[in-house]
Amino acid sequence: MTSISNNILTILNTKIYPGESKEIDFDVANLHTSSPINVPIIIERAKKPGPIVLFTAGIHGDEVNGVEIVRQLIASGINKPKIGTVICIPVINIFGFINLKREFPDGRDLNRVFPGSVDGSLASRVAHKLIHDIVPCVDCVIDFHTGGSGRYNAPQIRISKENRHLNELAKAFAAPFVLYSKNLNKSFRNSCYKLGKPMLLFEGGKSFHIDENITNHGINGAKRILKHLGMLNVKFTASKPKKDTVFINESRWQRASISGMFRATIAISSHVKKGEVLGNITDPYGKLNHEVKASNSGYIINVNESPIVYQGDALFHITTKLKR
Known part of the structure; x- marks a missing residue:
């Protein structure tokens, strides 16, 4: 169980x-x-009371870049707060992480079984x-x-609409993008919402890959959050973002109209105009060269x-409507 009493x-x-x-140790079950x-839970408490912040990663075992972000928070000592408490769980789905698999050994996506059950599947027990x-x-x-x-996400925070506290936290994190999206049923984010615990979901990079740029965005955002809450250790500074968030x-997916070999020619995070060439689909035989053009500006x-x-x-994935 979890509790806090008399600052203990x-x-x-x-x-x-x-x-x-x-x-x-966050242990649930042994290997076969x-x-x-x-699975270590790393907890750092300051002498002075303050907020309690939880950093998590590895809900999907193939998403190693998130694990690297939390690892660096720990290795550099950013997780040692000036006030309050920082809790880090770098790898929640250790079973998937061992094999670089998205799901649990029971075939379930951990992020679709929350809040879980004490006597359910392995993934459900971890969620519980x-x-x-x-x-x-x-x-x-x-x-x-x-x-x-294989889909590379621009560094972004995902939150639900019409939540002033989440908006404040998202502004403090200052990722290049904030995408308003609904809380998915049985997701970790939705369960936290129901418990009244605000969550920022950071997306960046792609699975099976560690990207220094994405890692830096995650670490800098974490430092800004801790500074916003008055928790950042005096050893560290929270840099200001180069561009406004x-x-x-709203956004939409642009899909392939034909099959073939694909190469994108536009950089992630770019702003494009409708009709601009974004990439090419070709065949293996040198007979086809289809230009993929932006269906809308964004x-x-x-x-x-x-x-x-x-x-x-x-x-x-192209934005269609920005918040003004």
């Missing part, structure tokens, strides 16, 4: 006192070989433990993700980097 934080029956550092798996034994004590959550299936009300917030595409595959 109790997580999974372990007490963490002000000014203390603790590493707690009976080998134990210890996270929601019932960790999240209740925190004040906000920053969850790091990447694009999947673009808030996106920012490119996702690019499909797969070399082979089929008719109907998503190629680009």
Whole structure:
């Protein structure tokens, strides 16, 4: 269970006192070989009371860039706050991470089984433990993700509309883009919302890949959040973003009209005009060269980097309506 009383934080029956550092095992099940798996929860508490922030990554085992962001927060000491508490869980889906698989061994997507069940599937049990034994004590959550299936996401924060607190946190994080999107049923974000725990979902890069630019955006955003909450250690500074954040009300996927070999020629995060050439679809025989042209003006917030595409595959995610 999780509780905080007299400024003593109790997580999974372990007490963490002000000014203390603790590493707690978030264990749910052994491997099929009976080998134990210890998923560390790294907790840093300042002597002075303050907010409790949870940084998570690795809900999908193939999204290693999110894991790298949280790893660097820990390795550099950014997770050691001036006030309050920082909790880091770098790899939630350790079973998928071991094999670089998105899902759990039971075939389930962890981000579609929340809030989980104590006697459900393996993924459901992990979700239940996270929601019932960790999240209740925190004040906000920053969850790091990447694009999947070869699709490269521009660094962006995803939040639901009409939430002033989330808007303030998103502005503080200052990612290049903020995409307003609905909370998906049975997702980690939706379960946090129901518990009244604000979550920023960071998306950037793609699966099976560590990208220095994306990592830097995630780390800088985390520092800005901690500064916004008065928690950032005096050893660190939170840099101002080079450009203002673009808030996106609506967007659409542009899909391939034919199958073939695909190469994008436009850079991620670029602003394009309707009719501008974004890439080419060719065949292996040198007979076909189809230009993919922007169906509307907007920012490119996702690019499909797969070399082979089929008719109907998503190629680009383009903004259609910005917040004014």
